[in-house]
Amino acid sequence: MSGIIAPGQKLGAIGTPVQPKPEQQSLVTRVLGGGDARRFGGGGTRHIGEGRGNRALGDEGELGRKILATHHEAEERIQVRPILQVIDVIFQRAAADLPGLVQGALTQTDNAAADDKALRSAVALQDIIELPTRIISQISCEVCCKTASGVDVHTIVMEILQIIKHYNWDSKVALALVSFAVIFGEFRLAIQLYSTNSLAKAVALLKQLPEVLEHIGALKTKLDALFDLIAEILDVTQKIVEFYELPRNEYFTAESPELVAASSHIPTAVYWTIRSIVVSATQILALTGMGIEYLTEPWELSSLAHKLNNIKGHLMDIIQRCHKFIERKRDEELLEVLKRIFSVVHIDNTKPLGALFHYKDGQPALYDCYNKKRVSTDDLRRKVVALFITNIDPELPRGQEYAILQQMYLEKRHSPTRTESQYEVVWVPVVDFWTEEKYRLFETLRDQMEWHSVHHPSVVSPVVIRFIKEKWNFNKKPMLVVIDTQGKIVHHNAIHMMCIWGSLAHPFTTNKEKLLWDEMSWSLDLVADNLEPSMGTWLQEGKYICLYGGENIEWIRSFTRIAKAVARESGFGLELIYVGRRTAKERVTKNIIEVIQKEDLSKTLEWGLIWIFWLRLESMWHSKGQLARTGNEKNDPIMQGIIAMLSFGSGEQGWALVSRGLTEMAKANGEHMSKALTDHSRWKHRETEIGFVAALDEYLRQIHLEAPHHCTSLLLPATGAMPESVSCSECGRLMERFTMFRCCLDY
DSSP, X not given: OTTOXXXXXXXXXXXXXXXXXXXXXXXXXXXXXXXXXXXXXXXXXXXXXXXXXXXXXXXXHHHHHHHHHTOOSSOBOOOHHHHHHHHHHHHTTOGGGSTTOOOSSSOOOOOHHHHHHHHHHHHHHHHHOOOOHHHHHHHHHHHHHHHHTTXXXXXXXXXXXXXXXXXXXXXXXXXXXXXXXXXXXXXXXXXXXXXXXXXXXXXXXXXXXXXXXXXXXXXXXXXXXXXXXXXXXXXXXXXXXXXXXXXXXXXXXXXXXXXXXXXXXHHHHHHHHHHHHHHHHHHHXXXXXXXXXXXXXXXXXXHHHHHHHHHHHHHHHHHHHHXXXXXXXXXXXXXXXXXXXXXSOOSSSHHHHHHHOOOTTSSXXXXXXXXXXXXXXXXXXXXXXXXXXXXXOTTGGGSHHHHHHHHHHHHHHHSTXXXXXXXXXXXXXXXXXXXXXXXXXXXXXXXXXXXXEESSGGGSOHHHHHHHHHHSOOOSSOEEEEEOTTSOEEESOOHHHHHHHGGGGTTOOHHHHHHHHHTOOSOHHHHHTTOSTTHHHHHHTTOXXXXXXXXXXXXXXXXXXXXXXXXXXXXXXXXXXXXXXXXXXHHHHHHXXXXXXXXXXXXXXXXXXXXXXXXXXXXXHHHHHHHOTTXXXXXXXXXHHHHHHHHHHHSSSOEEXXXXXXXXXXXXXXXXXXXXXXXXXXXXXXXXXXOHHHXXXXXXXXXXXHOSOOOOOOOOOOOTTOOSOOBOTTTOOBOXXXXXXXXXXXX
16 A cells, blocks of 8 residues: 555655555454455455345345334434534545645635634534433544544444434434544644643644644645545535425425435435545544554545545435425425405505515615616506516517507606506516526617616516416517506406507406497597598588508509599598508508608608507407407407408508498498499489498499409417407308418518
8 A cells, every 4th residue: 555654654756655564554444344455345246344244235225124123214404504604614624724725625714704604603503402412422432442443433423323313314424523523623733732831732732633744745645635525515415404404394295205215315316425434534544543553545535435426416415306305395385375366356556566586685676667666566656557568679679568558658658647648658578588688678768768667677577477478478469457546457468458449448457448439430530540630620511531551552553544534523522641551561562652741642650650640540449349259249340440451451451431420431442432432323322312422332242242253361479369260351151261381581
C-alpha cells in the first residue's frame, strides 16, 4: 500500500514511504477482513465492506431485511434540522484548519456570522428538546472501542442500529452523525489551538498531532478523499431529513408510490450513511492516536463516497417526485379556492383581485401605464374591472381588441366623471414559458398602453394561469373578462359588446348585453352606426342610402351607374357609400377607393372606418351568437342579417344593401342586385304600391327562387363560439362546413 507513513519513517523526494509491515495495514482493511484490495470499490457490484466477515452484504435484499429487523415500530423523534445547523458549524471550513490543505468537498467559507446564528439556535435547542446524550455516548463507544478491537464495520453498524432502534430513520442518522461530529470537532479544536493554547498543545502532543501536521502534504490525497466522503455523508443526511420534513401525512397514503419507493430505499440509505460515518470516524481515530499508518487508501474512501452519491441521486428523485405530487395537490386546492372565491358575492372586489394578483415582496402588484406608477388592487376597489387577457405578441397593438380598448379609453378620458367611465382595464399576459425576450417585449407593450397592467408577469401565479385557461377558456385569442364591484364575474368576454355599443355597454354584464339586443332590430343604424357623419342628415331629408362593397372595379362602375339611373327615374335622392370587403387587404382597398373618388362613382369610407365597419359586424356575430345558442338562429332576423353581411364580405364579388329610413332594407349579392336594378321597369308598378325598398326586396326574393344556382361562403374566425350549423343567407339551407388554414401577409 503506497502512501502509508509508518512512525519514524522519512519521506523520499516524492513522499513515498517504505512498504509497511502487515500489522500496519489500513485499519478499515483489517476490520473488513483483509483480502485482495481489488475486491473493494472496483466498479460495479462490490463495495467497501465486502471483505471476509461481510459476505452477507453481497445480497442487498438480505441486507435490507436485516436493517428493517433492527427498527422498532414505536418511533421516537428528535428535532433534526436545528441539530444539523450546529453540525454544519463543526464540518464547514474543516480543511482550512490543516496548513497547506485548502481543497476538498467541504465548503471553504469564513462566515462567522452564520456560525454564530447556528450556535444561537443550539442554545435555543437546549430549551426545546433534550438530546439523548447517553445514546450518543453509546454510539461513540461502539465506534471507538470496537474498531480498535478489530470488529468489522458491518457488525458495528448493525449494533448502532440496535441502539437507536426506537428512533425514526432521519433521527437515527442524525444521532450517528452527532457522535461523529463530536469526534471530528475535538480533532479540529486540537489542530486549531495547539500552537496558541498550552492545554490544547499538551493534548495534541499526546495525540501525536504534530507528526500529522509534519506529513500533511503527503496525506493530502487521503484527507481529500476523507473530506469528500464526509461531504457525501452530510448531503445524504440532508436528503433523508428533507424527505421527513415533507407533509407526508397530509398528501400521501401508505400506498402512495412515492412512499412505497421511500420505504424500500431510505433504510438502506441510513445503513450506508452510518457505515460511512463509522469508516470516517476510523480515519479521525487514526489521525489522533492510533497512527497515520492506519489511514485507509483514497480509492476505498472514494468507492464509499460513490456509493453514497448514488444513494443521494435516488433520494433526490424520490423527493422531487414528492414535491411535484404535493405541488399538484396544492395547485388543485388553490384552484378550488379560486373557484369558490369567484362563485360567491363579496362586499367589494378586493378579495377576488387579491387572489388573482399577488406580489411576494408586498409591493403593489399592478401598474398604471398612463401615469407610469405602481398601484395596488385596493385602488380598484368598488370599480368595474375588465381583465384584458392576451398572449405576448408584438402584433398585439395592431389587433382589433386593442383598437377597441383604445377607442373606449378615449371616451373614458374625455368624460372621466360619467358613470359609464367608472371602470378600469387591467392587462394580464398569459404565457406558458417566459424568456428574457418575452420579458422585454412585455415591458415594451406595457409602456405603450393607456390602461392598467400587471407590474410583472410573476404577480400572476401558475395556478391563476391554469384557472384562466380552464375556467375562463382562454386560448391565446385576446378576451376581456369583466369583474363587477362585488368581485363577481359578470361577462367572460365583453370585448364584442364594447365594439358594438361602446360606453353604452357599461357595466359590461351579460344581462346588459341581453337588454341591449332586446332593444335592437335589423336596421341601418345597427349596421352602420353613423360611421358616415352625414348619415343623420340624409335620413332627415328622406334620402335612400346604399351601402355596397366588393373588389371588382368593373362591377362597381356598372352598379353605381345603374343605381344612380334608377334613382333619377324614380325621383328620389340616393347616397352610395363604398364599405369595401371584410377580408380585404389594405393596399387593394385603398387602390379601389382611389379609383372611386377619382371617377366620382360614390362616397367611400376611409380604410380605418371600413375596418371598423366589418369589425362591428363580426363582433355582432360573436355577441349575438353567444346569447342565442338555441337553434332558432334561422328565425332571428338580426342574426340572419349579420350572417348575410358577413357572407357578402367573405367574397370578392360585389354586394349591396339599400335602405330608406332605419328599418326598410333590401340586400343581395352583386349579381342579383344589378339584375334587379336593370329590370326596374318590370317591378316599378309595385314601387308605387308598397314603396321602392319593399318592391326591390320582393323582386330580389323572386330572383333567388328563379336562380338555378348560387354559391355563398361565410368565413369566420376559429373561436370557441363557432356554431354547429349556419343557414345560408340566400336560400335558408344549412351551409356545408369546411376547415380552412390561411396565411395572409398584408402588404
